[in-house]
Amino acid sequence: MAQRPALVEEQRAQGLRLEQMARELPDPVPEVPEELRQAGLEALQADLRALAQRLQSLEPVNMLALEELEQLETRLAELAERLAVLSHEREELLLRIETVATLRQEAFLEAFNAVDGHFRTIFAGLSDGEGQLQLENPADPLEGGLTLVAHPKGKTVRRLAAMSGGEKSLTALSFLFALQRFRPSPFYALDEVDSFLDGVNVERLAGLIAAQAEGAQFLVVSHRRPMITAATRTIGVTQARGAHTQVVGLPPAA
Numbered sequence: 001m002a003q004r005p006a007l008v009e010e011q012r013a014q015g016l017r018l019e020q021m022a023r024e025l026p027d028p029v030p031e032v033p034e035e036l037r038q039a040g041l042e043a044l045q046a047d048l049r050a051l052a053q054r055l056q057s058l059e060p061v062n063m064l065a066l067e068e069l070e071q072l073e074t075r076l077a078e079l080a081e082r083l084a085v086l087s088h089e090r091e092e093l094l095l096r097i098e099t100v101a102t103l104r105q106e107a108f109l110e111a112f113n114a115v116d117g118h119f120r121t122i123f124a125g126l127s128d129g130e131g132q133l134q135l136e137n138p139a140d141p142l143e144g145g146l147t148l149v150a151h152p153k154g155k156t157v158r159r160l161a162a163m164s165g166g167e168k169s170l171t172a173l174s175f176l177f178a179l180q181r182f183r184p185s186p187f188y189a190l191d192e193v194d195s196f197l198d199g200v201n202v203e204r205l206a207g208l209i210a211a212q213a214e215g216a217q218f219l220v221v222s223h224r225r226p227m228i229t230a231a232t233r234t235i236g237v238t239q240a241r242g243a244h245t246q247v248v249g250l251p252p253a254a
Contacts, residue, residue, distance in 0.1 A: 104142065119174055130150070131149065166198065185216060186217060188216060193222075194224050194227055
């Protein structure tokens, strides 16, 4: 009977401890699996010791990990911002490149169509035939070359490489003057461009140069009479005695 007060006091203390532990339990209280209940307290304590050993094996703990994580997150945010800026600039550059490529192709086609029109007109005037410029790659003009196609009077359509010397001269001169009409230059120098032409074609070429000379100055080296006759001013060059070159003035109609 003497131990009864002590037992009562211990029971009261255990009750208070149980109440304290009950208050510390999470709300709601998690369900404990039946197999865990069957394993008993000793199994739980064994698992707890194993977990404690695993935590201990992870040491030493980096106490600056959170600070380093914050720094890395800040750096990542800066890189992401720079990436967004660079992506935007890349899109703008690609758009500009596409715009420039489009304008470049439009400018080329505009020049091509204009020069082709002049070439057709001039070639018809010089040879009484038909000629045109032909793109090697019409789908992508800037990736291909340019071919001169001519049809001299009385002959089949021929490319420049298959023509005679005179036909080549007429075709090349037609192309030269077509460029000159599209984008005129103030001065031109032609060296015996009529050497492969017959008399009729020399007269036609002389007339064309005279017409073009209204907007530009032409210096033509020639020994053909129709060209010399059509000149505004004639300068003769001859070999004098002693192998010296002598320059003499000639009348316009010499």
